[in-house]
Amino acid sequence: MQFVASEHPHRRLNPLTGQWVLVCPHRTQRPWSGQQEKPQKNELPDFDPSNPLCPGVTRPNGVETPAYKSTYVFENDFPALVEVVPVPPNSDDPLFQIAPARGNCRVMCFHPKSNLTLPTMSAEEIGVVIDEWISQFNELSAKYAWVQIFENKGATMGCSNPHPHCQIWSCSFLPTEPQLKQERLRSYYTTNERPMLSDYVERELQRQERIVIENPDWLVVVPFWATWPFETMLISRNNNKRINDLTLEQRQNLAVTIKELTTKYDNLFQCSFPYSMGWHGAPTGPEHAHASSAHWTLHAIYYPPLLRSATVRKFMVGFELLAMAQRDLTPEQAAQRLREVDGKCHYLEK
Amino acid sequence: MQFVASEHPHRRLNPLTGQWVLVCPHRTQRPWSGQQEKPQKNELPDFDPSNPLCPGVTRPNGVETPAYKSTYVFENDFPALVEVVPVPPNSDDPLFQIAPARGNCRVMCFHPKSNLTLPTMSAEEIGVVIDEWISQFNELSAKYAWVQIFENKGATMGCSNPHPHCQIWSCSFLPTEPQLKQERLRSYYTTNERPMLSDYVERELQRQERIVIENPDWLVVVPFWATWPFETMLISRNNNKRINDLTLEQRQNLAVTIKELTTKYDNLFQCSFPYSMGWHGAPTGPEHAHASSAHWTLHAIYYPPLLRSATVRKFMVGFELLAMAQRDLTPEQAAQRLREVDGKCHYLEK
Numbered sequence: 074m075q076f077v078a079s080e081h082p083h084r085r086l087n088p089l090t091g092q093w094v095l096v097c098p099h100r101t102q103r104p105w106s107g108q109q110e111k112p113q114k115n116e117l118p119d120f121d122p123s124n125p126l127c128p129g130v131t132r133p134n135g136v137e138t139p140a141y142k143s144t145y146v147f148e149n150d151f152p153a154l155v156e157v158v159p160v161p162p163n164s165d166d167p168l169f170q171i172a173p174a175r176g177n178c179r180v181m182c183f184h185p186k187s188n189l190t191l192p193t194m195s196a197e198e199i200g201v202v203i204d205e206w207i208s209q210f211n212e213l214s215a216k217y218a219w220v221q222i223f224e225n226k227g228a229t230m231g232c233s234n235p236h237p238h239c240q241i242w243s244c245s246f247l248p249t250e251p252q253l254k255q256e257r258l259r260s261y262y263t264t265n266e267r268p269m270l271s272d273y274v275e276r277e278l279q280r281q282e283r284i285v286i287e288n289p290d291w292l293v294v295v296p297f298w299a300t301w302p303f304e305t306m307l308i309s310r311n312n313n314k315r316i317n318d319l320t321l322e323q324r325q326n327l328a329v330t331i332k333e334l335t336t337k338y339d340n341l342f343q344c345s346f347p348y349s350m351g352w353h354g355a356p357t358g359p360e361h362a363h364a365s366s367a368h369w370t371l372h373a374i375y376y377p378p379l380l381r382s383a384t385v386r387k388f389m390v391g392f393e394l395l396a397m398a399q400r401d402l403t404p405e406q407a408a409q410r411l412r413e414v415d416g417k418c419h420y421l422e423k
Numbered sequence: 424m425q426f427v428a429s430e431h432p433h434r435r436l437n438p439l440t441g442q443w444v445l446v447c448p449h450r451t452q453r454p455w456s457g458q459q460e461k462p463q464k465n466e467l468p469d470f471d472p473s474n475p476l477c478p479g480v481t482r483p484n485g486v487e488t489p490a491y492k493s494t495y496v497f498e499n500d501f502p503a504l505v506e507v508v509p510v511p512p513n514s515d516d517p518l519f520q521i522a523p524a525r526g527n528c529r530v531m532c533f534h535p536k537s538n539l540t541l542p543t544m545s546a547e548e549i550g551v552v553i554d555e556w557i558s559q560f561n562e563l564s565a566k567y568a569w570v571q572i573f574e575n576k577g578a579t580m581g582c583s584n585p586h587p588h589c590q591i592w593s594c595s596f597l598p599t600e601p602q603l604k605q606e607r608l609r610s611y612y613t614t615n616e617r618p619m620l621s622d623y624v625e626r627e628l629q630r631q632e633r634i635v636i637e638n639p640d641w642l643v644v645v646p647f648w649a650t651w652p653f654e655t656m657l658i659s660r661n662n663n664k665r666i667n668d669l670t671l672e673q674r675q676n677l678a679v680t681i682k683e684l685t686t687k688y689d690n691l692f693q694c695s696f697p698y699s700m701g702w703h704g705a706p707t708g709p710e711h712a713h714a715s716s717a718h719w720t721l722h723a724i725y726y727p728p729l730l731r732s733a734t735v736r737k738f739m740v741g742f743e744l745l746a747m748a749q750r751d752l753t754p755e756q757a758a759q760r761l762r763e764v765d766g767k768c769h770y771l772e773k
């Protein structure tokens with residue numbers, strides 16, 4: 074029998090982490106009497122006087138959110154990381170290793186209205202979000218080794234507040250995922266004298282099997298090694314290293330690309346599509362300012378959990394936690410569905 | 424200011440994976456308007472004629488589940504892994520690496536009654552489950568490099584059927600997590616001439632800070648590097664390498680330990696506590712049969728998602744997916760709560 078990727082279980086290597094993903098086509102056909110997600114209601118009010126992220130509302134710490142008109146950034150009232158914190162004592166026991174963690178956590182509202190999301194905002198409004206990402210990154214990257222811009226969208230993805238917002242957590246150290254990428258990208262560069270993701274973009278363009286959106290500045294693909302059902306990578310085609318490298322035109326094109334991708338996501342299952350997304354680029358801070366970033370390529374990653382419909386998600390549990398990442402349809406099948414679904418007109422506007 | 428682990432954010436190293444966990448005490452105090460879990464109803468019938476896992480019911484593939492009296496094992500009707508599958512072609516492109524995956528997926532019912540769970544079964548009934556785990560492991564480990572026994576409990580943990588059951592997925596290869604452990608345990612053994620987890624058990628017994636249950640054969644701790652809020656490790660104190668090494672007495676003690684731990688979990692938030700759990704021990708199959716397993720110690724891991732109550736869970740999203748593992752209370756705080764909660768009498772029996 075001949076091997077057919079869309080028929081036969083197999084493994085694929087994620088070259089960014091060195092870890093394998095188990096691909097099991099057709100698993101989505103099994104019966105499901107498990108948890109049903111509640112899709113986010115479309116009937117949110119544009120202003121909710123009890124929501125601390127809305128303009129003019131007082132936050133739990135007594136500070137009033139100003140009457141902002143576009144984006145608004147503030148320090149998280151319950152930060153995971155803080156700037157001033159005592160250093161833990163050294164331990165020479167390899168089983169009880171403890172290390173300092175300094176940092177800073179910010180919340181960034183995308184828009185004053187609670188009932189908007191990136192796909193229902195205009196490209197101009199998304200452009201303002203991108204500009205704010207960059208200005209935050211400019212400030213924080215001067216000080217911190219890693220600035221993680223990320224958005225948790227939807228209650229299914231652990232978002233604790235429905236107002237459109239993202240978070241920015243800055244770290245005095247390189248966290249696990251970027252550290253792994255740093256090593257793998259560097260070693261690829263040493264061998265091939267090319268950034269791994271530039272090579273990857275080129276080959277995906279040749280193969281045309283996993284592309285979702287393609288324009289002169291950006292490529293959106295379901296990576297060959299995707300773990301989450303409709304995971305995508307939005308990769309710079311311009312050898313950008315960090316988000317603050319982008320030219321005006323690249324930023325404008327990015328706004329359009331984000332609108333198109335998130336519209337496709339919403340249209341796929343006709344719901345406000347939940348995901349976690351975030352930006353990865355070359356490390357920063359005094360420690361990395363003078364190191365070469367030639368091996369890096371700026372990219373965003375989208376991890377959406379929905380698998381079969383607006384109400385049935387993929388759970389990363391059991392085998393996935395204890396053994397390895399596993400997916401239930403091929404990246405090519407996911408890419409085809411995302412490519413074919415409308416990315417111009419949002420289903421709520423139809 | 425002096426460093427206090429229960430006050431100050433810090434990182435801890437997981438020596439089994441080499442990865443750091445960010446520990447952020449007090450994060451559980453932030454407001455939560457996110458997803459609320461539906462705790463599993465206690466009013467499940469003991470027999471559901473539409474549930475294919477119940478005795479006498481016909482499965483989607485037309486096979487009738489027999490009128491079993493204790494445990495019952497069958498091949499998964501929608502297996503992620505199959506034994507006979509074509510081998511993918513070799514690729515020398517490092518960005519498109521694909522590898523074979525052969526295996527086998529079984530479902531194992533714990534009990535004929537749908538409305539029981541391990542904590543509400545008797546220790547004798549749990550003993551029968553352990554014996555069945557061992558007999559399955561004996562058969563499958565002869566052939567496969569890795570036999571992953573795991574239980575997804577509760578809809579919150581992606582369990583697609585409420586009948587008490589676990590799964591056994593066997594793999595022709597070593598998956599990511601056991602592969603990582605294999606390397607780290609071996610290197611510790613080379614340096615220290617002792618299995619890492621034997622040393623770890625000894626030091627936890629000295630420190631008495633993270634112990635949940637302690638008896639002559641088994642130790643349950645919230646590991647120093649735990650990621651999930653109430654994560655525990657159940658570790659053999661007898662230098663067992665694999666689940667089929669256990670003596671009758673160790674198995675009996677294990678049944679009592681599992682009953683006590685899962686009772687504590689249920690009593691903590693007065694609900695049927697969801698989790699994913701699974702067994703890790705030395706690799707198997709022809710490939711590993713003659714390799715030394717001296718560096719291994721048999722252990723089970725419990726990953727429960729609930730954080731604050733029966734309805735508020737921890738989400739591993741955003742920062743966790745993009746940067747690194749992060750937890751919202753210290754392992755010592757979690758251990759203390761689990762240690763103090765009743766493990767003898769289940770809340771439904773009070």
Ligand SMILES: O=P(O)(O)O[C@H]1O[C@H](CO)[C@@H](O)[C@H](O)[C@H]1O
Pocket residue numbers: 103107387388389390391392393399575580581582583584
């Ligand atoms: O096999 P089940 O119970 O249908 O499915 C569950 O367990 C599997 C193994 O951990 C996971 O891949 C699925 O995401 C989860 O929903």
Ligand SMILES: O=P(O)(O)O[C@H]1O[C@H](CO)[C@@H](O)[C@H](O)[C@H]1O
Pocket residue numbers: 225230231232233234453457737738739740741742743749
């Ligand atoms: O900060 P939030 O939105 O309250 O919380 C959410 O995002 C955090 C960062 O990814 C996670 O640690 C939490 O588990 C999640 O619920």
